[in-house]
Amino acid sequence: MSIMTEQIKSAPVEKKETKPAVEMTQDRPVFSPVTDIYENKESILVVCDMPDVDEKGVDVTLEDEVLTLVGHQGAQDTKEHQLLHRGYDTGIFRRSFTLSADVDREKIKARIAGGVLHLTIPKTAKTQPRKIPVEAGS
């Protein structure tokens, strides 16, 4: 059906389906969302692609040192239309990361816009670099 494409640089073409060790109660495919993780002096930033997930369908949990991101995609309505071609499947995005213990759990911020989840995880004060002022001796 497609004629010609120019691919997004290094973008995965297909969603990566996973078989999690702990299964979800809903019988829907589970995908591993593509994620960028950045770190700067103050915080860790997690950026995660979750198309078709809104703020109600996303679940971010931090238990001990494990950060888990879950996003439920909306169901595509199939009543009025007949499916002609399926290029992608919808289901649940789920991915876990181990964080270091030195994060400020109380101040984690999460925002989802345009199907992209942004998490800002501030580091605790003690792990942030501290500049030691040096005095000149007389």
Next chain:
Amino acid sequence: MLWPMYTTVSVDPFSEMKRLQGEMNRLFGTVGDESEPFPAVNVWSNADEVVVTAEVPGIDSKDLNIDVQGDQLTLAGERKVDAPSEEAVCHRCERGYGKFVRSMRLPFDVESGKVSARYQNGVLMVTLPRAEASKPRKIAVTSE
């Protein structure tokens, strides 16, 4: 002996053909690859319209271009880099960015003036009503 010298040197007459075959395989290596190009689309239809959905998260709706001509639909767009400030170190960079174009043929001609597109939560949904001229017409059969 009038044979030129090179005929006596053992030359594989098929080497050139093998090289050519190798070139062809390299050129058309991706043909027959069944994987879906970016963006993956789902196509739905009924008697009056066709609906195309694509998962393209993190794109400004201004950066999406949709063209329709007859029964051809072209989805184009660009995802800009949204990396934080330069001092941030990337531990894991999986998300892609850049431009994409994908064209496809629809099952019938569409009314290009009535095409609507919606971008919500990173999913693009294009609704294309079927052109009147392409709708099937029932022909009454008269008997004498």
